[in-house]
Amino acid sequence: MREVRRVQKFGKSTLMVSLPAEWVKLVGLRPGDPVSIDILEDNSVRVSPLSAGKQSKVFSTSINVSRNASESLLGRVIYALYLLGVDRIEVLSEESVMPENLLRSLRNIAKTLIGVEITEYSPSRIVLQILIDSSKYSATAVINRMLELVRSMFEYIETYVASGAIHLLQEVQELEVEVDRLNALIVRQLVDLIKHKGLAKQLGVGNTLATEYRSIAKSLEEAADALSEIAIILQERGPTLLEKMRKEISVLSECIDMAVLIIDRIIKTLNHEDLTLANELLDLVAEYRGHFKKYADLMYKTLGLDEMYLSIKDMLERFAVAGKSLESIAESVFDINVWKSPESVKL
Structure with missing residues (x-):
């Protein structure tokens, strides 16, 4: 929703504008939190929470597994969810007890992926939490x-x-x-x-x-x-x-x-x-x-x-x-250098 706000003078030369309260609550900002300010090509300004960890909404999903569920398929699904930015994965067994092979597989997955921890246990339920803030790396x-x-x-x-x-x-x-x-x-x-x-x-x-x-x-x-x-x-x-x-x-x-x-x-x-x-x-x-x-x-x-x-x-x-693979990397490195070069490239 678009809002119109007046620019206020703060001190002798500083101009400021307040942030919409609804947006501040949505992204979980608090006094003292840093934000990123980007000047876009059309000279408009974009304000973003500096840390993705400030986003209040947790991206969560669940996986229901049967006794005969494939260990490799379970691993691939969790790996894909990790790549896609899921924060919390709940694995539920259709049986009263999580099959031993799947439990062992879940423990191995938690060791394989950076930032993944098993945070909740029960005989038929395991919760994997991705405790990693991308902005820290x-x-x-x-x-x-x-x-x-x-x-x-x-x-x-x-x-x-x-x-x-x-x-x-x-x-x-x-x-x-x-x-x-x-x-x-x-x-x-x-x-x-x-x-x-x-x-x-x-x-x-x-x-x-x-x-x-x-x-x-x-x-x-x-x-x-x-x-x-x-x-x-x-x-x-x-x-x-x-x-x-x-x-x-x-x-x-x-x-x-x-x-x-x-x-x-x-x-x-x-x-x-x-x-x-x-x-x-x-x-x-x-x-x-x-x-x-x-x-x-x-x-x-x-x-x-x-x-x-x-x-x-x-x-x-x-x-x-x-x-x-090294050739592909070298080509990407060249592309990156061209992009980062000044508008006028001297050869």
Whole structure:
């Protein structure tokens, strides 16, 4: 509902206008709470609660489960609701007691998603509460953390090949889980950004660039998945595969070092806008692909088409997936840099 209010003078030079009481009550504002003030393109002003947590309405839903309900389906539904910004999920059993497998699944889900806690229990009812305020996390900081995790995964694989320290492969798989958790968090943040426009400054992501950051997070998740699969192959094949891979270890190290360099450049370019550096990123990705092709050719000449070469080929295909993900990230980083550049770009 539109209201017309007079601008009042406060002090010697400050102008002010009071906020509508109905709106203040609706969004739960109190004296001293910060608000975001955005000047729009048409020179109008938009006032938004600074924290999404100030919204008084809780987005809640319920799930009814039968004894034969699928654990995987339940997990996927809860995961989707988390991404979509639901604050409270009530799971109700059609039986007098929640099936043991579903109860165990709910506990695992609560551990998997950042900010999810089981807050209410009864034999046939479980309530999951998402106790997270998106405004408390910078989206760019979350992306940087994901990049650091993927970089560590590359480094752990390289170190394992050189040292044989088997525990590093388990670490790679643990880091992949953490990347998944952060990816879910950033998707939830960007959904909140759509619902609460005032979050843009806190998250460090302009509304226009939300899809670019979403693309970066998704690509990092895909790269982490590929690297985790490499770790699994190395675990399953054991010392025999490791011995074969060491025949050209210097070339493999060059490949992985190139991936680490690309990630370092991505982090730098995201935090310090530089069109030239962003453009160089795309060239580095092409070099990454060339390095792994060189390694594949050398291993083929050394091993031929024996069983170990086929395992190495499987790993190289996954390194290629990771490379494709890095290429997608590099393209998004370039787009972000172009958008953040001045109206007149000097080349």
